[in-house]
Amino acid sequence: GHCKQPLPWMVDAGDDDFTEVAERADVPVVVDLWATWCGPCRMVSPALEKVATDLAGRIKLVKVDVDKNPRLSQRFEVQAVPTLLVLDKGRTVARQAGAAPAPAIRQWVEQSITAREG
Template sequence: MSTVEATKVTCPHCGRTNRVPAAAEGRPTCGNCKQPLPWIADAGDDDFTEVVEQATVPVVVDLWATWCGPCRMVSPALEKVATELAGTIKLAKVDIDKNPRLARRFEVQAVPTLLVLDKGQTLARQSGAAPAAALRRWVEQSITAREG
């Protein structure tokens, strides 16, 4: 049984509220209309393996900090990408100030630092904020490179 929290997500297709666990098998779908749901979770030093590395879809990891202006700008753009690519990716947010082991592990020099991981392997990495369209292209190219 997971110790990780579930979040409430509103289905972009029918508007129904669903509980989506941070870690689970498969991909979350709406209990009402069965469409894929955006999968957005917080992850930290203690649950990163469960939430990110054991995920059944590629995970976009947002390494951010509360004091970082660009982080606050990129967060809604990443959530938009996670909604647009529901069923394809998971978005995991890591506050580096609360999770120093992960900040060290990924050698974070600047925030936001964004990673695309697949089963714990880094497919892509970039630092800095970008608009949603550019982030989506980066994520899709990273995932496509994995499949190619």
Template sequence: MKTLRSTTVKCVACGRANRIPAAAEGRPKCGNCQSPLPWIVDAGDDDFTEIAEKAAPFVLVDLWAEWCAPCRMVSPALEQVARELAGKVKLVKVDIDKNPRLMRRFGAQAVPTLLLLDKGEVIARRTGAAPAPALRSWVEQSMPAGWPAGEG
């Protein structure tokens, strides 16, 4: 099994840098103040199951391509949504040119294609770019009834 990477994220609440693994149990919290941290990672054909399907929070998957202008426009908006919904959503970015099996698996015929997963199951799908408020609204409206909006 290959070693999964990690990223460093600065806590919005206290400013402390935290290392977050690409895949882990639970939801990342700041080691200093315990505030939820945004979880934004890249995944591919070989590690998608470990990174995305086994994640505890809902997973927002961004199927994108480097050559795609709308993909480049929506990326900062998705990262903003991931920060705003820290502890509730994990953003997993998949470059379809480097990971064609995932593109085929999810039937992506256009990019960007956004998927919302709950325990590995697709519960919502959207194609195209949109501003952060529209994306956040789509994510929140796609959550199952009784979604614990106040927990993190």
């Protein structure tokens, strides 16, 4: 959008507001655990944003900077960035590490949420 409002299906979250933002969402949440110094994270970011836009209303993208949010990084046992998770009501239903192109990410996300949709 042009109105400079944050897009409801793409948000940043951290140790303090993750529960509110990600675990209480009424749609599955794709969590992007990333770091500013990480090259592959910068590659995967636009792909994730495209997928989130394509699937707006069906998923929510929540980006977490692991360096600023050590509790989340520990909780999800992040060993490499980017690490992508799909959460359904706070429960991890899918997980993948490393960068991938948008079509591959979209397929992975859709498979993860289709299992939930039935």
